Amino acid sequence: MKSFTKLAVALAVLASRAAAHYTFPSLVVDGTTTPAWVNVRMTNNYETQAPVTDVTSPDLRCYDSAEPGTATTIDVAAGQQMGIMSDGTIYHPGVVNVYMAKAPDSVDGWAGDGDVWFKVYQISAVTNGGESITFPAEGLPGVTFTLPSALPSGQYLVRMEAIALHVAQTFGGAQFYISCGQVEVTNGGSGTPGPTVAIPGVYTGYEPGILININYPIPTNYTQPGPAVWSG
Numbered sequence: 001m002k003s004f005t006k007l008a009v010a011l012a013v014l015a016s017r018a019a020a021h022y023t024f025p026s027l028v029v030d031g032t033t034t035p036a037w038v039n040v041r042m043t044n045n046y047e048t049q050a051p052v053t054d055v056t057s058p059d060l061r062c063y064d065s066a067e068p069g070t071a072t073t074i075d076v077a078a079g080q081q082m083g084i085m086s087d088g089t090i091y092h093p094g095v096v097n098v099y100m101a102k103a104p105d106s107v108d109g110w111a112g113d114g115d116v117w118f119k120v121y122q123i124s125a126v127t128n129g130g131e132s133i134t135f136p137a138e139g140l141p142g143v144t145f146t147l148p149s150a151l152p153s154g155q156y157l158v159r160m161e162a163i164a165l166h167v168a169q170t171f172g173g174a175q176f177y178i179s180c181g182q183v184e185v186t187n188g189g190s191g192t193p194g195p196t197v198a199i200p201g202v203y204t205g206y207e208p209g210i211l212i213n214i215n216y217p218i219p220t221n222y223t224q225p226g227p228a229v230w231s232g
Contacts, residue, residue: 020091021049024160024179028083028144029076036087040181041071049087051164051175055203055210061112062159062180069109073182078189079149084160084181085142092164092175093135093214096123096143097226099159099199100151107155107182117159117202118193118230121145125214125222133219137162148232150191155184159199163225169213171205195227202226 023046025036037046043063045051052059059065076082084098098121103110123137137143143160157180164175202225203210209225 021045021051022086022088022091022162022177023049024084024086024142024162024177026085026142027074027158027181027183028085028142029074033083033085034074038072039074039183040084040179041069042067043179051177053172053175055176055205056200058200060176060178060200060203062157063178064180069111071180071182073107073155073184075186076147076183077187078147078151078153078185079187081144081146082158082183083142083144084158084179088141090137090140090162090177092166093138094162094164094166094175095125095135095209095222095224096121096137097161097163097224098122098143098145099161099226100193101157101159102152102193103155103157105155107157107184110157112157112159112180112199115196115198117199118196119227120148120230122224122226122229124224127219127221130218130220133214133222135165147185148189148191148193148230150189150232151185151193152191153185153188155182157181158183163210165212165214168211169215171211174205174210189232191232193230193232195230197227
């Protein structure tokens, strides 16, 4: 009976851990949520939901090394609102960054290597001088944002990055939940997105917004990792 009880407890713990993880398999275009893994490249964790924790890994880019570059590209107009949806909610406390990278030609199979990524949206933490820290992204089913109207036409990767910080007090503890959608931007402008960064390469893992204890002492401020948002 004791062995059975221990097994039941272990299975319950594993189930709770799995439920606490998430993927981002769908886009939202024209108010419609696309089917899972159609316009988003299937990630290595599509079944396990396990995060990336090594910021130097090539999987920090699109987490698609097992199924590289497979998705259908969907049209979205510059200046239009779009979204990226999870398969549940953003369960853990943390922050969000959305990056884009313009393919030199077709985005199909393109790796997104080099200093080509720029940030178009973020959700940071809210602090109160050490009295409290809250995370507006926590509990959201996904994120919505507006593509800059100055964004040039062409094919892009759109990269969702949710950084869970609940065990980020030690190096490598931050959990990155990632996916990359494929879009063709139409009716674009003549802007020059930037600053551009490489992924991996954008983070060392020692940034104050990545290596951080959010529980005690409560941080007096929060520094969002990555470059500034390009708004066009």
